[in-house]
Amino acid sequence: MPREKKVVDTRSPATVLVVDDDPSVLSSLNRLISASGFHVKAFGKPSELLASEIPKSNACMVVDIDMPEMTGIDMCEVLKASGRGLPAILITGRTDARTRLLAAQSDSVAVLFKPFNQAPLLEAICRAVALSIRDGSAI
Amino acid sequence: MGSFQVAASDPFRTNMRSRSEEYNLGAELAAAPPAQVTRNPEPVDFEKLLGDLSAAFIRTSVEEIDLEIERWLERIVLAMEVDRSTIVQVDPAEGFLYATHQWARPGVSTVDRSLRVMDASKFFPWLTGQALSGELVVISRLEDLPPEASTDQATFRRVGNKSNVTVPLRIGGVVVGAVLFGTILSEKAWSEKEVQRLKLVAEVFGNALERKRVEGEIRRLSEELRQVSQVVTMGELTASLAHELNQPLTAILNNSEAALQLLTAKSPDLKEVAGALEDIVRDNTRAVEIVRSVRALFQREKPKTGSVDVSELLRDVHRIASATARMKSISLMMEVPESSPQVRGNKTHLTQAVLNLVFNAFDSVCESGGPREVALRAGGNELGYVRVSVRDSGKGIDPKIMPHLFEPFFTTKPAGMGMGLAIVRSIIENLGGQIGATNNPDRGATMEFELPVEPNAQHTG
Numbered sequence: 120m121p122r123e124k125k126v127v128d129t130r131s132p133a134t135v136l137v138v139d140d141d142p143s144v145l146s147s148l149n150r151l152i153s154a155s156g157f158h159v160k161a162f163g164k165p166s167e168l169l170a171s172e173i174p175k176s177n178a179c180m181v182v183d184i185d186m187p188e189m190t191g192i193d194m195c196e197v198l199k200a201s202g203r204g205l206p207a208i209l210i211t212g213r214t215d216a217r218t219r220l221l222a223a224q225s226d227s228v229a230v231l232f233k234p235f236n237q238a239p240l241l242e243a244i245c246r247a248v249a250l251s252i253r254d255g256s257a258i
Numbered sequence: 259m260g261s262f263q264v265a266a267s268d269p270f271r272t273n274m275r276s277r278s279e280e281y282n283l284g285a286e287l288a289a290a291p292p293a294q295v296t297r298n299p300e301p302v303d304f305e306k307l308l309g310d311l312s313a314a315f316i317r318t319s320v321e322e323i324d325l326e327i328e329r330w331l332e333r334i335v336l337a338m339e340v341d342r343s344t345i346v347q348v349d350p351a352e353g354f355l356y357a358t359h360q361w362a363r364p365g366v367s368t369v370d371r372s373l374r375v376m377d378a379s380k381f382f383p384w385l386t387g388q389a390l391s392g393e394l395v396v397i398s399r400l401e402d403l404p405p406e407a408s409t410d411q412a413t414f415r416r417v418g419n420k421s422n423v424t425v426p427l428r429i430g431g432v433v434v435g436a437v438l439f440g441t442i443l444s445e446k447a448w449s450e451k452e453v454q455r456l457k458l459v460a461e462v463f464g465n466a467l468e469r470k471r472v473e474g475e476i477r478r479l480s481e482e483l484r485q486v487s488q489v490v491t492m493g494e495l496t497a498s499l500a501h502e503l504n505q506p507l508t509a510i511l512n513n514s515e516a517a518l519q520l521l522t523a524k525s526p527d528l529k530e531v532a533g534a535l536e537d538i539v540r541d542n543t544r545a546v547e548i549v550r551s552v553r554a555l556f557q558r559e560k561p562k563t564g565s566v567d568v569s570e571l572l573r574d575v576h577r578i579a580s581a582t583a584r585m586k587s588i589s590l591m592m593e594v595p596e597s598s599p600q601v602r603g604n605k606t607h608l609t610q611a612v613l614n615l616v617f618n619a620f621d622s623v624c625e626s627g628g629p630r631e632v633a634l635r636a637g638g639n640e641l642g643y644v645r646v647s648v649r650d651s652g653k654g655i656d657p658k659i660m661p662h663l664f665e666p667f668f669t670t671k672p673a674g675m676g677m678g679l680a681i682v683r684s685i686i687e688n689l690g691g692q693i694g695a696t697n698n699p700d701r702g703a704t705m706e707f708e709l710p711v712e713p714n715a716q717h718t719g
Contacts, residue, residue, distance in 0.1 A: 141505045147512035154519040187584050212504035233508040237515035
């Protein structure tokens with residue numbers, strides 16, 4: 120594929136921002152996504168992610184829905200409202216109707232119900248990163 | 259109450275059915291009694307006896323009512339100079355009329371206890387009809403019975419009756435049976451005064467049996483509700499426990515796949531692989547702990563009592579409730595000594611009791627709209643008690659309802675059954691403890707209970 124078509128240099132690894140209030144889940148996601156070749160930034164709270172520098176392109180988020188501070192869905196809305204939105208993959212340990220509905224109504228790239236395998240996670244991350252490159256290049 | 263007085267003359271006597279037919283009926287009933295029956299000739303102050311009778315049933319506990327009725331049947335039979343008295347009641351399930359209580363003078367036949375379950379209306383069809391429609395029937399001589407009562411008359415002959423008064427038995431205003439008073443030795447011309455006394459006796463018995471029925475119903479209902487409320491708590495917990503279990507399972511799966519991924523590299527980062535494996539072991543332990551706490555909570559076993567470490571108990575409660583607390587944005591604090599004195603009790607029951615208090619506190623802080631803080635504390639006191647408290651920052655307890663807080667069926671929640679705190683109280687009091695509630699000086703309320711320290715347990719720590 121001819122390199123000059125890309126605005127972003129895809130040789131540098133894409134960044135995945137991970138937010139989960141459960142330390143075990145957060146560190147395991149960090150390890151798994153890192154092992155798959157991505158650059159991972161891990162956050163234990165939505166407020167930490169909101170206070171950090173958000174990449175404009177070549178990045179995506181893996182966001183837990185159920186967090187005490189605010190839901191992952193709300194956090195994505197806050198980011199988008201401030202013009203810093205990134206494609207997101209929602210993850211949740213709950214399978215109740217309300218959670219499913221909220222997740223389906225959000226504009227996330229994918230919703231994964233815990234526990235989930237590596238393959239669907241990486242597939243969703245790749246799609247999300249591709250979207251961010253497209254959207255980022257359009258800016 | 260209407261009354262049916264059969265005329266002393268005997269116009270119906272010739273209308274009886276054949277004897278063989280009658281004797282087949284009531285074959286289970288005992289044969290006619292021997293004649294050597296003696297009566298107590300002493301005069302009895304019947305008004306005083308009636309007063310004692312009423313007073314006795316006010317004091318009698320529900321368990322003792324049946325026994326007390328039979329004791330009193332004896333006294334009434336002796337005082338009224340009759341020979342046998344029987345209470346029959348309709349079994350609401352079977353529609354049967356069966357003998358529930360009986361007393362007879364020595365030498366007078368009685369229905370064997372094992373035969374009391376039989377349907378008495380078969381042997382006394384006419385009398386049953388009269389009694390259940392509220393009629394009081396006085397029979398001074400068997401010959402006074404109307405022709406349609408031939409079966410009844412035959413049964414009376416068979417069991418040796420020479421006269422009988424049947425008073426309808428009312429429970430809660432509804433006729434549910436009858437009290438029968440009979441003479442065996444001789445016919446008896448029942449006076450209006452005597453019949454009136456028997457009506458009063460039947461009324462006292464009816465009231466006592468009503469109390470027994472109502473309390474039995476409440477007991478059955480409470481037991482049902484206790485089970486229902488446990489199921490509801492379980493339902494509430496299941497969602498948060500599933501969530502709680504999912505976390506370690508997710509981490510385990512992620513770390514396993516990360517380890518596999520790492521090992522495919524040309525020069526695998528073995529330190530990172532080791533890190534993944536260590537985390538797998540840690541999260542597996544966490545999942546096992548959660549499963550264990552659920553199992554301990556819901557195992558349906560006979561309550562075994564043993565030594566319970568109160569600090570450990572509260573740590574379990576904290577672990578179970580923390581998922582719900584997180585979901586509801588409640589800060590759940592815990593202050594327990596490293597090791598507290600042991601108390602004697604059933605750990606499952608105590609866990610349910612404390613959980614119940616914690617979930618009540620959760621509801622209170624969520625409704626109040628203020629800060630959402632719940633604190634779980636344990637500590638000993640110098641009087642040989644362990645004290646456990648659940649303090650919340652909720653809306654507090656209305657002083658008006660405070661005295662009713664621990665009563666069964668008392669609730670302020672629209673969907674509540676009002677059994678939670680009553681069950682908690684029964685668990686604590688069964689272990690020799692006490693429970694109480696107070697409003698905090700600043701905001702919210704504190705539920706607190708004390709349990710006696712187990713005398714011989716070692717106190718480590």
